[in-house]
Amino acid sequence: MNTRIVPRIASLLAATLWLGACSSTPHWDARFGQSLRTALAAQAIDPGAARANRTVSGLDGKTAAAAHERYQRSAEAPAALAPMAVGAAK
Numbered sequence: 001m002n003t004r005i006v007p008r009i010a011s012l013l014a015a016t017l018w019l020g021a022c023s024s025t026p027h028w029d030a031r032f033g034q035s036l037r038t039a040l041a042a043q044a045i046d047p048g049a050a051r052a053n054r055t056v057s058g059l060d061g062k063t064a065a066a067a068h069e070r071y072q073r074s075a076e077a078p079a080a081l082a083p084m085a086v087g088a089a090k
Helices: 005-023 026-030 034-043 061-076
Strands: none
Touching: none
16 A cells, blocks of 8 residues: 555545544534524514504603602602611611
8 A cells, every 4th residue: 555645545544534623513504593583583672663653651751750769869868768777876
């Protein structure tokens, strides 16, 4: 047997295996990023809201301003709203 043929066969086999590994995932590549797109779509409450011509439901201005004012006043004295801890000194 020729001694130069063994390295050629080995290199040909190695090149075949190396090139064969490049195209072994076409079914994975077709779905690349699908889980991200699915997760983003699941976060949308109403995907067609931009195309719909509906009125927005919510509070009127007077009620919203009163609720905001109550919220702001609740932050001024948070100790008065919190229950006193058991065993705490007065």
